[in-house]
Amino acid sequence: MTDVTAIDHFTDQATALDPYAYYDALVRAAPVYIEPRYGCAIVSGFEEALAVWRDPDTFSSANIVAGPRSPFPADVEVSGDDITALVEEHRSAWPQSDQIVAWDPPLHTAHRALLMGLITPKRLQQNEEFIWRQTDRQLDVVLAEGTCEYIDEYAQPYTLLIIADLLGVPESDHQRLLSLVGMGGGGVVGSTELHDKSAHHSLAPLYDYFVAAIEDRRREPRSDVLTGMAQSTFPDGTVPEPIEVARIASNLFAAGQETTVRLLGTALQIIAEDPELQKALRADRALIPRFLEEVLRTQGPIKGAFRLVRRTTTLGGVELKAGTRVFLANGAANRDPRQFEDPMEFHLERPNVRRHVAFGHGVHTCPGAPLARSEVRISIERLFDRTTDIAISEAHHGPAGARHYDYMPTFMFRGLMTLHLEFTQ
Template sequence: LEGDDVGDLIDAHRHELLFSGELPTMDPPQHTAHRGLLLRLITPKRLKENEEFMWRWTDVQLDEILGHGRCEFVQDFARPLTAVIIAELLGVPEEDRARFRDEMVGKKQASYATVGAVDALVSNPFAWMHDAFAEYVEDRRRAPRDDVLTALATATFPDGTLPDVHEVVAIAANLFGAGQETTVHLLSASLRRLGEDPEVQGALREDHGRIPNFVEEVLRFDSPLKGPFRLSRVPTTVGGVDLPAGTTAKVFVSAANRDPRKFECPNEFRPDRADARQHLAFGHGIHTCVGAPLARSEARVALERLLDRTTDIRISEEHHGPPGARRYDYRPTELIRGMLRLHLEYSPADTAEGRA
């Protein structure tokens, strides 16, 4: 590569780049238009309606697992919970949500059951979802209704133009895929922390008001996103290192979240850390995660109901070993940090303390 600005060359070959059609890798003005469309769909009013659904759906999921006294948290609870919550947010009809749940949980289980299964890891588990949303969008454009899917199908870019069907589908799929996957790992990291630290668990049981800051510290300490790749359009210097135009760089936000210049004793988990929310788990600037409010709400609601409906939560020594010698398997990817499995044991609370 030669020259001070290789932006035109990057744009000409953008379709060849990994995740080129997804919001996090777009540049303005395309990024501005697509993000603007998404923000018109994920409004405070819609998020409030979705949170009301979260409380009900979380209890439905807990009803399925609590009686057993144990579960594999990732597959039995976190994946089905988050899949259906995002499906509801996007307006997927109630009669189709079970399919979304089963597809997301089933395909993820197949993809990550064997760490060495390269073919499974590189396959696209969301192909079926693209077809489903394309059908929804085309149907609502032909026959609009008073529902969220019609709003999705008829939403326009900030300049008033109507997106192509594939653009709408890509936006929905990006929210579904990226939002669901990272929230699953936020939840599993949170439950691992509670299972490993009875003192913290007890404090949150006594005062649910401490849960939001606990979630922020989990995001800082165990960020589900290791960090994105970036391609420099022009020569630049980062951290004293010169990067010529066209340089591929890995941005480790997880490392930034442990920066001792920003956080006191960064390698200590402090659930009451005053500046925990200043982490970069959701990115920064124009690429700040649009779904951050959704992820925070999902984690808060799930933790509140889990703590209300159990009296204690423990890590399974049978599967993960004793304290001080735990064993956890993590996903073998460069982008995401999350456990493949988290086996928990717990005691359900009395009805008066839990479901009622």
């Protein structure tokens, strides 16, 4: 069994690229493990992870991407059993502090209501109609040659167009938004360098675009989603500032694009690697949703994120003092043998297949989860409709049994950098 004490989870390159032996050893040995190098608690147990998600009053999201070291400046003394005031005092200095994922209730609650007002069932249904059309348009491009690099040639442009349609962004602005945030350029948040400084306010380039759009729609309303966003209010009836709405839109645009790209890549890799599985899915399309849930459980795009203990507490029998950094490892929790039988195995018929926490839990459940599921499901269905076989390119990845894949070199995200596929039509 892997010796977890010999591995630095946050800097070891081999573990970043293939973390699952480490996860297996960790969750079996210590579902709440105090990493000795940083004093950071890694939470790998399923029930223990749920306890963290369910208690944002104790476990703050302020340091969500700040890394395993203390998020406070070196000259700040962290003491006592309740550091809530200290967290609020320094919140603005931490990476992504202006984004909803790093906020706690009640601020998070009010702004999430804005977001959920945008992602309504009606709007998602309208967007799904666009997804079917866009899937075929993008497949027209990649299937013409019989082979493609799936990440850049399909997943990136496809997910960009889907999320842009949901937001109501004109097609003429799509490429501009993509270039503003440098998507597809190889930047990695949570790299094995412990902290990627580019993550700080990384969505700021989008703010000007969406602020201008919101202000324009308030002056001249139109029949589009951006107008709906411009006219939205907080639950108490107050009108948000344009920048507040712009931040919500920017986060949805970036997060909804990048994580779905990686999920699409992983799903197609698994299908192309396993002919028998591919045959079963082609024969019974009703299995595709279950397949997707098992992909999310075994290799979800988000391995984990940080929390900060605001009040001294006990988790899984381990005392966590106020100020302790917590790495909430949902990639490990999804393989907890106390929750999932044969957790390292991929099983389509798993009875609790949707029990995973790949999209988080509680107030921080990913609001874009239904959209991501639709994008991947529809992509698979249309590929099956338009091909008779999907295979891994041996010229790029090597023969079966000796494959080589390049994964994102990060302890926070799971995803392929490239995926070369071959299609038989």
